[in-house]
Amino acid sequence: MHRTTMLPGDWWDLTAETSAEDPAGEDVVALRAEVHQLRRALAGRAVIDQACGIVMVLAPCRRGPARNLLVDMSRQCHTSLPEVAAAVVAAWEGEPLSRLMQRALRRALRRFYAEDRGCDSPPADEPTGRGRP
Secondary structure, eight states, X not given: OOOOOOOOTTTTOTTOOXXXXXXXXXHHHHHHHHHHHHHXXXXXXXXXXXXXXXXXXXXXXXXXXXXXXXXXXXHHHTOOHHHHHHHHHHHHTTOOOOHHHHHHHHHHHHHHHHHHXXXXXXXXXXXXXXXXX
């Protein structure tokens, strides 16, 4: 015997209503929300990994320092890490970075190179950025 089950059209709709009397329905909505969140996180992770690879090529370093540089930019710009990573990838592909991201990248690179050399401030031969708007 073969059983066919028909699913409603809004089966995967996260806003689908469930009745308060149906605890299984509440579980389904919670699980759908979790799946949606995990998919978004996975998509963001791919962009972050790609941006880390770009930073690793441009500023020869390992994955940890490359990610730290992106996190530093993210904090300076008050922007999420996946958004900063997407901007870096877009810049690699020819789109210009916003002025805010350019400044954040400069500062993050100065910190990166200062830490790499074992000092707390940028070397004298590098511009400090003072006097710039």
